[in-house]
Amino acid sequence: MSKILVILGSTSTGKTDLALNLAKRFNGELVACDSRQVYRGLDIATGKLPGKEVTVKKEKWFWELDGIKIWMYDVVDPKKQYTVYDYVKDAGRVIDNVWERGKLPIIVGGTGFYLKAVLEGLPNLAIPVDKDLRKKLEKFSKEQLQKKLQQISPDKWESLNTSDRQNPRRLIRAIELSISSLRGAKRRSNLHRIGKIATLPLVARDDMLKIGLTAPREILYQRIDERVVRRIDQGMIDEARRLQKDGLSLKRMKQLGLEYGVLADYLKGKITSAQELIKLLEGKIHGYARRQLTWFKKEKDVSWFNIIDKHFPNGVEKIVSKWYYYSDAAKS
RNA sequence: CCAUGGGUGGCAGAACGGUUUAUGCAACAGACUGUAAAUCUGUACUAAGUAGGUUCGACUCCUACCCCAUGGA
16 A cells, blocks of 8 residues: 555644544554654644644654654754755655555645655755855855856746745755756766655555645634643743753744744743733744645645534545545546 | 823834835735745835924924823822
């Protein structure tokens, strides 16, 4: 069996809850697809635990929630930088392993880019980061970067849209790609080696089922707001303090996004009242949810379910069941 | 009760006697093939505690009142 089930949707739609139930029913294991859950120690704010009560066991390479394995939590130290590249590599291995043991991998995805990368592969992943180059380029102003790219690769520059042309990070990567392709031959070997990893899954269309969870905006925001308060109660602030104590710089914490960005400001003393803290957290997460909606809107072949419908889990189960048991027959 | 400081868009926070009054956050829309919960782009908000006055013109000056903060009684 090489089927793969994907649960996607924006934050606080209850992806993990649903995935756990499906895992129990269909002999599955979860594979988290979240750019922050991969970091050790980022637990409360990244929502590693589902909304419902659940027994938790932490093993070295996976967690076990209610006896269901969940992978791709805690794979790296938060001081290190983890990228799509790492994710594709690691998750690819995990998925293979799940298949080997005859289980159904259920990808629980909030990070659209990572999801796309594992599912479809990302050709350019084969071209590695050039640290020295980046170090140099990071000192450049936006204008200098633009000029540089126009110089070395007008085509690449033309291919960028207006917003990416203003985006230093993207400009740097574009320059990196251009220079690498100028070096032609050398790239070959890399392409070969890493390209294989990047396209690892290559799941046939019928073997993949994508379930999307949505909710009306107001409901989503409301759920987020409730969750913010709950997480503060659960000790989200102490979690940030602990990370700092363990040597995570506030600058790095800020890079970790959303909650951690706000919490870093809080620890710095930039934010003084609890009220302000909560408001900022809510606002940031609302924005995030919106960006996810924008991204997932374009996702193809998704069976969407609105979570305000109390019976949606039944609907999901039905279609998963049909896919799980019968799609082989349908294929032939 | 006195003194001092202050009341600016949803919030924070500047400048300024004079056509569109910053900026940041949030909001809304979008981009995104190695930091993606990141980063970037676009749009909208179109605001001055209240009541008067000065002025050709007031958010900006004056008066009264209301409210807030700090200090004092």
